[in-house]
Each structure stands twice: as structure tokens, then as C-alpha cells.
Amino acid sequence: MRDQSHLQHSDEPAVHAARRARVADIVGRDGVAMLAATPERNRNNDVDYPYRPNSDFRYLTGFCEPEAIAVIAPGFEAGDYILFCRARNADQEVWIGRRAGPDGAMADYGADQAFAIDEFEDWIGRLLDGRCRVYLSFGTHPEFEQGVLDQLSGMRSQGRGGVPPREVVALDGLLHDMRLRKSEHEVALMRQAAATSARAHIAAMQAVRPGMYEYQLAATLHYTFENDGMHWAYPSIVGAGENACVLHYIENSAPMADGDLVLIDAGAEYRGYAGDITRTFPVNGRFSDAQRELYEIVLAANRAAIEAARPGEPMNAIHQAALKVLVAGLIDVGLLEGTVDEAIDAESYRAYFMHGTSHWLGMDVHDVGDYKVDGEWRLLEPGMALTVEPGLYVRGQDNPSSRFADIGIRVEDDIVITETGCDVLTVDVPKDVDEIEALMAKPYRSETP
Numbered sequence: 001m002r003d004q005s006h007l008q009h010s011d012e013p014a015v016h017a018a019r020r021a022r023v024a025d026i027v028g029r030d031g032v033a034m035l036a037a038t039p040e041r042n043r044n045n046d047v048d049y050p051y052r053p054n055s056d057f058r059y060l061t062g063f064c065e066p067e068a069i070a071v072i073a074p075g076f077e078a079g080d081y082i083l084f085c086r087a088r089n090a091d092q093e094v095w096i097g098r099r100a101g102p103d104g105a106m107a108d109y110g111a112d113q114a115f116a117i118d119e120f121e122d123w124i125g126r127l128l129d130g131r132c133r134v135y136l137s138f139g140t141h142p143e144f145e146q147g148v149l150d151q152l153s154g155m156r157s158q159g160r161g162g163v164p165p166r167e168v169v170a171l172d173g174l175l176h177d178m179r180l181r182k183s184e185h186e187v188a189l190m191r192q193a194a195a196t197s198a199r200a201h202i203a204a205m206q207a208v209r210p211g212m213y214e215y216q217l218a219a220t221l222h223y224t225f226e227n228d229g230m231h232w233a234y235p236s237i238v239g240a241g242e243n244a245c246v247l248h249y250i251e252n253s254a255p256m257a258d259g260d261l262v263l264i265d266a267g268a269e270y271r272g273y274a275g276d277i278t279r280t281f282p283v284n285g286r287f288s289d290a291q292r293e294l295y296e297i298v299l300a301a302n303r304a305a306i307e308a309a310r311p312g313e314p315m316n317a318i319h320q321a322a323l324k325v326l327v328a329g330l331i332d333v334g335l336l337e338g339t340v341d342e343a344i345d346a347e348s349y350r351a352y353f354m355h356g357t358s359h360w361l362g363m364d365v366h367d368v369g370d371y372k373v374d375g376e377w378r379l380l381e382p383g384m385a386l387t388v389e390p391g392l393y394v395r396g397q398d399n400p401s402s403r404f405a406d407i408g409i410r411v412e413d414d415i416v417i418t419e420t421g422c423d424v425l426t427v428d429v430p431k432d433v434d435e436i437e438a439l440m441a442k443p444y445r446s447e448t449p
């Protein structure tokens with residue numbers, strides 16, 4: 001193996017080969033699947049964003065360089081799996097970074113045959129010729145996708161030769177169905193992502209002090225991620241006081257005051273798999289009565305939702321379980337009026353709880369897979385991974401005289417459905433009030449050597 005870095009390359013060609021074999025079975029000898037790695041993106045002038053391929057591409061290939069096209073063409077003369085990638089280039093490799101090149105694609109990434117990306121145009125006609133169906137994804141590399149469609153019409157109408165497929169089939173649907181059910185191998189990777197994410201949250205709970213800035217607390221998280229050789233799976237949310245009521249607040253720019261609650265939603269990515277944890281805790285280490293009161297409602301909702309996560313249950317049973325607890329709590333503390341059923345029917349709770357309770361979790365933090373099948377909620381199956389993340393947000397501007405004004409709380413765990421219930425991957429981070437306060441009372445020891 002040329003490069004063992006888990007930030008860049010998979011060291012598990014057999015896992016990816018098995019996935020491609022499943023795709024090849026579905027595609028069949030009269031079909032062909034083509035998938036491009038998402039293009040690099042410019043950040044500013046000479047600086048690009050660090051490259052991360054689209055998850056479908058990584059799932060199928062383990063190949064993490066840009067400018068790559070994977071083709072699965074069962075029975076094709078040059079081999080079933082062909083990878084087009086950047087050619088080796090001594091100059092570019094000095095300035096930019098190492099490349100596998102076609103030889104590396106065959107030696108390390110399981111390609112039966114590999115060619116330089118520039119040669120794709122020479123091969124596309126032959127790859128499509130005589131196949132009944134071409135499996136394509138749309139939206140990841142529009143130029144590539146349009147190029148394949150142009151080739152099809154060129155073969156049909158402009159006498160480019162060959163017999164083009166008559167059918168274009170969605171490759172993403174097929175891959176997303178596979179990705180929805182995690183293998184043991186994938187769950188093991190997700191456990192690693194969750195474990196480092198959990199340690200980062202624990203470090204943040206111990207490090208926070210009144211007067212610190214949100215970005216300083218974010219630095220504590222990111223130190224833990226990077227010290228474990230990982231990176232964030234999505235930009236970290238660190239919001240204190242009223243900022244906790246902005247769901248995707250990522251400025252992380254404000255000082256945190258004595259008496260604020262701070263909400264952290266942050267997770268690490270390990271070999272392409274995301275952790276996604278939210279914890280909410282007091283900047284000064286002690287929950288006030290009002291904070292504790294609202295927090296206990298969210299925590300009870302989190303627990304009820306986890307309890308409802310069982311195989312055979314419809315996906316939204318989790319949300320319904322959380323919602324009932326949240327709404328009952330909102331009525332108890334006087335933020336909502338009427339009965340639980342009335343508030344749920346009228347959706348009056350949306351002023352305080354405006355998001356869903358769960359999303360699929362995997363290579364994408366909001367992972368792929370349909371939530372409904374034929375209009376019905378999908379039934380949970382062992383191996384499905386998702387978050388459980390109820391929250392309550394009382395914006396001060398809408399509730400100026402409430403004792404809960406400017407309190408935002410979310411408690412988010414990652415779970416995998418098992419044969420009998422679910423496995424919580426994020427149990428390592430405390431979420432009970434007493435446990436949080438006890439942890440925060442312990443001195444913080446930076447992991448810095």
C-alpha cells in the first residue's frame with residue numbers, strides 16, 4: 001500500500017471490491033455504471049478547499065483523489081472495473097501532492113484496468129456500446145454527467161458509431177439503498193468517529209469558562225479531533241446564550257457569559273464516517289433552575305426517542321416519542337397551552353421545536369436513503385444508523401419576559417438499530433445534569449504534550 005493515511009486513502013480494497021461486486025450484480029452484463037468524483041472547489045485565488053470526494057464515490061472505490069471516474073462494466077474487454085484517474089506527474093507531485101496514477105489504481109485500489117483521466121473520451125463509446133442501460137448519478141459532477149448524455153445522443157443521431165444504451169437508470173438510488181444499511185465494518189468505523197467526538201465534547205465541558213469565546217471552545221474540540229488524526233464531519237456549532245437558538249450557528253464568534261448555556265453540535269469524521277453529537281451545558285458549570293427545568297424535558301425526550309428505536313418500528317416513531325415528551329413539557333412549564341394532542345395537531349410546538357428528531361447517519365452526516373417508501377415511513381432494520389436529537393429553543397426576541405428566554409437546548413446521540421433495539425454509539429459523553437456538573441467540576445487537563 002502506498003499511503004496508509006486514513007485521512008486520504010482507504011486501506012480496505014476488499015471492502016470496496018465487495019460493494020462493487022454487488023453493484024455489478026445489479027447492473028448485469030447488459031448494463032454499465034459510471035460515477036465521477038466530485039470536482040475540486042476553489043476557495044480563493046490559488047487556494048482550493050481541502051478535497052473530499054462525494055461519499056458515493058468513496059463508498060464504491062476508496063479512492064480519494066479528484067479527477068477520477070469509476071466504471072463498472074461487467075464483462076467488458078478491459079475488465080469489469082475500470083478507474084480513470086490523474087496520470088502521474090513529477091512536477092505536480094512536487095508542488096501539489098502524490099498521485100496514485102493508473103498503476104497505483106490497479107495495485108492498491110482493485111481496478112482491473114486503469115487509465116489516465118484524459119483517456120476517458122477515447123473509451124466512453126466502447127464502454128457504452130451494446131449495453132442496454134447506463135447507470136448514472138446526477139448532481140455530483142454536472143459536466144461529466146452532461147458529457148455522458150451528449151455521448152448517448154451523439155451515438156444515436158450523429159453517427160458516432162456503436163449502439164448506445166436506451167435507458168438511463170439512477171445509480172444514486174441503488175447506492176443509497178446499500179449505504180442505508182451499515183455493515184459491521186461500517187459500524188466499527190462509526191464507533192471510532194463517535195468515540196473521538198465524545199472525547200472532544202468531554203474536553204469542551206471541562207475547558208469552558210465564563211469569558212471564553214465560542215471559537216476557543218471550538219478549538220478544544222478540533223484539537224481532540226485532529227490529535228486523533230480526524231477532522232470535523234461538518235463545521236462545528238458552538239453557540240452560547242441566544243446563539244444556541246440558531247440551529248446551524250457556525251460563526252462561533254461571541255464571548256460566553258456566566259449564566260449562559262452553551263450548545264455544542266460537533267462530530268469527527270473517521271475514514272469517511274461521521275459522528276454527530278450535541279450536548280448543552282452551563283458555561284459556569286451549574287445549571288440554573290430554569291435551565292435545568294427545560295433541560296430535563298429535552299433529556300427525557302431524548303431517552304423516550306431512543307427507547308422507541310427498535311427494528312420493525314416506522315422511522316417516525318422516534319420523532320413521535322420525542323415530540324410527545326417535549327410537548328407535555330412545554331405545557332407543564334407554561335410555554336404552550338391546551339392538551340398534548342391539541343398542540344401536536346396545531347403544530348404550536350414549532351415555535352420551540354422546529355426540526356426533526358432524527359436523520360440517517362453515515363458517510364454523510366445527513367446520510368442518504370429514503371425516509372419513506374411508497375409514501376409510508378420506512379421500517380427500521382438492524383444496521384440502520386441515525387441520530388436522536390430533540391431540542392427546545394426559546395428565542396428571547398419572541399419571548400422577552402419568559403424565564404426561559406435565550407435558552408436553546410439540544411441533546412443528540414448516534415444510534416445503530418440492532419436485532420432487539422438500538423446501540424447508542426455516543427454513551428461516553430454524559431448527558432445527565434448531575435453527571436455533567438460533576439464532570440465540569442473536575443479540572444481540565446489539555447491533551448497537549
Ligand code: GLY
Pocket residue numbers: 234265266276359365389412
Ligand atoms: N449536525 C447537524 C445535525 O445535527 O443535523
Ligand code: MN
Pocket residue numbers: 276359387389412
Ligand atoms: Mn444531527
Ligand code: MN
Pocket residue numbers: 265266276277278412
Ligand atoms: Mn448535530
